[in-house]
Amino acid sequence: MAGRGRGRGRGQMTFNLEDVGIGRGDSLPPTTFKPSPLFPPMPVQPVPLQTGEEVEYMLALKQELRAATKTLPFYIRRAAPKRDVDRYSDKYQSGEIKDSTIEWSPDWSRLPKELCIKVREQGKRPTPQVKRTKKPLVGKEEILTKLETLEKKEEAVNSEEEQDEEKKKTNEEEEQADEEDYEEDFEEDTDYIMSYFDNGEEFGGDSDDNMDEATY
Amino acid sequence: MTAQEVRLCGLLLQEHFGEVVERIGTHLLRGGAQNLRTIANETNTPLDLVKKSLCVLVQHGACEFRSGRRGPGSPVEYRASCERVLRVLRYPRYIYTAKTLYGDTGELIVEEVLQRGHMTMSNTVKTVADRLTHNMEEGRSMEYSEVVSAFSKLVETHFLQRCPPVAEVGTAATSATPATPGTPAAPASTAPPTAESNPDCYKLPHVTLIGRGKRRRSSDDSEEQRGGKKAKMDSESCGDEGIYWQVNFERFHQHFRDQAIISAVASKMDQTSSEIVRTMLRMSEVTTTQTAAYTQPLSANEVFRSLPPNYSISRPILDQYLSLLVDDPMEFVGKSGDSGGGMYVVNLQRALANLARATLESVVQERFGSRSARIFRLLLRKRHLEQKQVEDFAMIPAKEAKDMLYTLLSENLVQLQEIPKTPDHAPSRTFYLYTVNQLPTARLLLQHCYKTVANLIERRLFETKENKRLLEKSQRIEAILASLQASGAEPEQLTEVEEMITAPERQQLEALRHHINKKKNPENHIVGFFMNLFVNYGGK
Numbered sequence: 001m002a003g004r005g006r007g008r009g010r011g012q013m014t015f016n017l018e019d020v021g022i023g024r025g026d027s028l029p030p031t032t033f034k035p036s037p038l039f040p041p042m043p044v045q046p047v048p049l050q051t052g053e054e055v056e057y058m059l060a061l062k063q064e065l066r067a068a069t070k071t072l073p074f075y076i077r078r079a080a081p082k083r084d085v086d087r088y089s090d091k092y093q094s095g096e097i098k099d100s101t102i103e104w105s106p107d108w109s110r111l112p113k114e115l116c117i118k119v120r121e122q123g124k125r126p127t128p129q130v131k132r133t134k135k136p137l138v139g140k141e142e143i144l145t146k147l148e149t150l151e152k153k154e155e156a157v158n159s160e161e162e163q164d165e166e167k168k169k170t171n172e173e174e175e176q177a178d179e180e181d182y183e184e185d186f187e188e189d190t191d192y193i194m195s196y197f198d199n200g201e202e203f204g205g206d207s208d209d210n211m212d213e214a215t216y
Numbered sequence: 217m218t219a220q221e222v223r224l225c226g227l228l229l230q231e232h233f234g235e236v237v238e239r240i241g242t243h244l245l246r247g248g249a250q251n252l253r254t255i256a257n258e259t260n261t262p263l264d265l266v267k268k269s270l271c272v273l274v275q276h277g278a279c280e281f282r283s284g285r286r287g288p289g290s291p292v293e294y295r296a297s298c299e300r301v302l303r304v305l306r307y308p309r310y311i312y313t314a315k316t317l318y319g320d321t322g323e324l325i326v327e328e329v330l331q332r333g334h335m336t337m338s339n340t341v342k343t344v345a346d347r348l349t350h351n352m353e354e355g356r357s358m359e360y361s362e363v364v365s366a367f368s369k370l371v372e373t374h375f376l377q378r379c380p381p382v383a384e385v386g387t388a389a390t391s392a393t394p395a396t397p398g399t400p401a402a403p404a405s406t407a408p409p410t411a412e413s414n415p416d417c418y419k420l421p422h423v424t425l426i427g428r429g430k431r432r433r434s435s436d437d438s439e440e441q442r443g444g445k446k447a448k449m450d451s452e453s454c455g456d457e458g459i460y461w462q463v464n465f466e467r468f469h470q471h472f473r474d475q476a477i478i479s480a481v482a483s484k485m486d487q488t489s490s491e492i493v494r495t496m497l498r499m500s501e502v503t504t505t506q507t508a509a510y511t512q513p514l515s516a517n518e519v520f521r522s523l524p525p526n527y528s529i530s531r532p533i534l535d536q537y538l539s540l541l542v543d544d545p546m547e548f549v550g551k552s553g554d555s556g557g558g559m560y561v562v563n564l565q566r567a568l569a570n571l572a573r574a575t576l577e578s579v580v581q582e583r584f585g586s587r588s589a590r591i592f593r594l595l596l597r598k599r600h601l602e603q604k605q606v607e608d609f610a611m612i613p614a615k616e617a618k619d620m621l622y623t624l625l626s627e628n629l630v631q632l633q634e635i636p637k638t639p640d641h642a643p644s645r646t647f648y649l650y651t652v653n654q655l656p657t658a659r660l661l662l663q664h665c666y667k668t669v670a671n672l673i674e675r676r677l678f679e680t681k682e683n684k685r686l687l688e689k690s691q692r693i694e695a696i697l698a699s700l701q702a703s704g705a706e707p708e709q710l711t712e713v714e715e716m717i718t719a720p721e722r723q724q725l726e727a728l729r730h731h732i733n734k735k736k737n738p739e740n741h742i743v744g745f746f747m748n749l750f751v752n753y754g755g756k
Contacts, residue, residue: 014643047582054312061308065331069232072331074272076236078265099264106271109458110382112281112292114252115267115274 073103217298220663222246224670225301231673232304233272236261240269244279244296251284251291270294276333277462303465305669310468314375321366324348326375326463334379334460337367337421368420374467377417379460421459466506477567481541481548489537491527493548495519496562509565515556546570572658579661580629587612588620592629592652600633600649621650629657 069075079099105119222245230238243259244250250258256266273279278300284290307330315323324344329335335343341363348358370376474497482490499522500511520534529537538560541549547566553559573596581589591610595601601609607617624630635647680687 044583044585058308058312061311065307065327066231068331074233074275074333076234076265076268076272078236099262099268102268102271106275107458107460110379110460111271111274114292115271117264117267 217245218663218666220667220670221298221302224666224673225298227670227673228301228304229278233269236265237269237272240266241273241278241296241301244273244294245298245301249282249285249293249295251293253291255294276300302666309472310463310465313468313471314370318366318369321348321363322370325363325367325370329376329461329463334462336457336460337364340461341367371418371420371461374418374464376461377464377467378419379462470501470506473564473568476571477548477562477564480546480567480571484546485540485544488527488529489541491524492519492534492537493541493562495522495524496549496560498522500562504564510550510561510563513552513559513561516558516560517556519560520557569654573654576654576657576661580624584620584623587616588624591617591620592624595630595650595652596654600651602647602649606650625650628660 101118108116222242225245226238226242229241233241239259239261240255243255247258252263252266252270255261255270256263259266261269270279270281273294273296274281277297279294279296281292281294284293310330311323311327314326318325321344324347325340328340328343328347341360344363345358345360348363349356352358367376474494478490478494478497481493496511496514496519499514499518503512516535516538519538520531523529523534535558538549538551538558542551542560547563547570550561550563550566551558552561577589577593577596580592587610591606591612594606594610598605598609603618603621606621607614610617612620621630625632630650630652633649633651634641635649636642637645637647
């Protein structure tokens with residue numbers, strides 16, 4: 001009894017085929033055995049693109065915008081991954097992008113406090129001597145920061161950030177300025193001012209001139 | 217926030233802000249409101265990079281933050297907005313509109329504000345003056361006052377608006393001292409303030425900016441640094457700190473909508489009627505809210521008085537034009553009363569719905585042929601039709617009509633509606649009617665547009681990557697040519713350099729440039745824009 005209609009013409013279905021429009025004796029299109037092709041041939045060609053002065057101008061604008069956004073500080077690039085060995089010149093080449101600094105200075109009052117990270121200064125200004133001696137060398141922070149110069153640079157920046165979170169908001173700018181000052185010196189990893197540094201390239205040259213003195 | 221929209225947003229973010237921002241942005245778009253730690257953990261990005269990206273996104277208005285939902289102690293939550301990122305596609309159109317309305321100065325102002333997200337007025341004025349000076353001849357420079365006047369015109373016509381003030385979120389809440397007065401606890405249930413809720417939204421700050429644009433020379437780097445420092449000090453003394461301006465996108469959209477209606481009237485009827493409609497729209501610019509279905513009623517007398525002087529038509533002719541507009545089946549203008557010579561309104565919503573319908577019909581026509589378009593139009597007008605009725609009304613043989621209907625059905629442009637005759641929905645006793653739902657179909661087309669644009673962007677990126685070598689070579693050649701020409705070389709040298717690119721390479725280059733430039737064609741935008749407007753109006 002079941003399956004009586006099987007195999008006679010088309011199979012029986014729950015609804016009337018004629019209502020949907022497939023009349024008696026009509027042949028259906030062949031069944032498909034695979035999914036439709038990814039790029040089927042198009043039966044009609046698309047309408048040609050618009051041309052005109054406006055459109056050309058807007059295209060040019062778009063290209064310019066695309067190029068311009070790459071140069072703005074809003075284009076975030078990851079810092080270059082650390083090379084295998086720390087090089088000596090790393091201390092003196094500070095022009096690279098770091099993850100922990102931001103290249104533009106947003107208005108921090110319009111952003112939540114947790115987003116605040118150090119603003120990268122464009123071209124360091126050498127801090128005058130006077131300013132440094134005026135700062136009182138107060139106990140805990142100075143000792144801590146001096147100790148941390150022995151560690152790597154990233155850890156130094158991290159500890160500054162931890163200290164930031166501990167302090168109250170009102171003191172934050174002062175401390176940032178303090179730490180920036182300290183960090184400027186400590187990035188050089190010496191107690192000497194940058195301009196006094198002599199990297200020894202002209203060392204060998206002078207000694208050839210004075211042959212009177214004995215060289216040891 | 218469909219999958220296609222998110223994909224397109226991701227591509228746009230990547231192009232404009234880099235991969236890091238793209239990853240954070242798509243994560244936020246897919247995941248809704250999240251706090252900082254969640255984002256950092258789920259995207260496996262270092263915390264500093266997440267902070268930077270969020271700063272960029274908030275700066276450009278793509279992301280908003282508010283205090284957490286679980287009470288005053290919970291961390292700040294960030295939410296990205298898909299719509300705002302998709303507006304990046306229309307930036308050139310905004311800039312071009314500003315150019316047509318307010319000239320080069322206006323164009324540069326809008327371009328600067330768009331690129332930076334939001335800026336103070338003094339910053340904008342200085343940057344624009346410098347850019348204009350750079351493009352002028354030697355010895356001339358741009359006055360700040362001209363730029364300020366263009367800026368104020370933009371603000372008066374509401375194209376620029378102040379950024380909404382930021383509620384104190386997560387800033388004072390971390391300090392647990394309850395005794396700090398003056399920082400009101402932000403109630404977690406209020407929505408973030410919009411720009412319009414600020415009563416000073418369109419008020420210019422009282423700042424006097426006197427000066428001229430500086431011409432930047434590439435040889436004085438140190439001077440520029442000092443000059444930059446000086447400019448910073450100047451802006452501190454300008455007095456409009458904290459007042460940031462952003463582009464008012466809704467106003468631009470309103471302008472585009474008006475333009476679309478006017479051009480539709482012009483193409484359907486004639487130039488004079490489009491001028492009449494333009495006058496009516498201009499008069500009701502400030503009195504109409506943005507989501508209004510029709511403008512405020514205007515009397516024919518007012519319209520007559522406000523017509524532009526070079527279109528001097530007599531009063532009875534104006535009345536005839538108005539009645540023609542009212543009788544037009546596209547229903548652009550409606551009559552709402554008889555006082556004052558006849559009160560007329562512009563039916564914004566109706567006009568947009570009709571424009572969207574026309575766009576749908578033309579899409580069907582272009583893709584499936586004019587007979588399918590006939591069936592589609594028939595279904596739009598007659599709402600529900602049976603298979604047999606479709607064949608009869610469209611005057612198309614049964615077999616072909618069936619074929620076309622099924623094609624349209626498979627593309628989801630046409631739907632089947634079941635109407636049962638008996639309570640058990642027995643298929644033999646049910647009516648099956650074909651119908652077209654305009655709003656869902658418009659949304660479908662909009663998603664198709666987004667998908668197309670995303671595909672085009674990807675194709676462009678692919679082609680650029682494949683032909684990077686060739687593009688770089690041609691760039692270098694151009695640079696060499698330019699430098700040679702600047703130093704006055706002979707023609708032989710120039711031709712020699714030009715020949716460094718062989719002919720087939722040159723052809724390939726031209727074809728490539730052609731393709732790359734034509735990507736992101738504006739047509740998609742027009743279609744997409746109509747659909748967007750229509751969908752937003754929620755109209756029928």
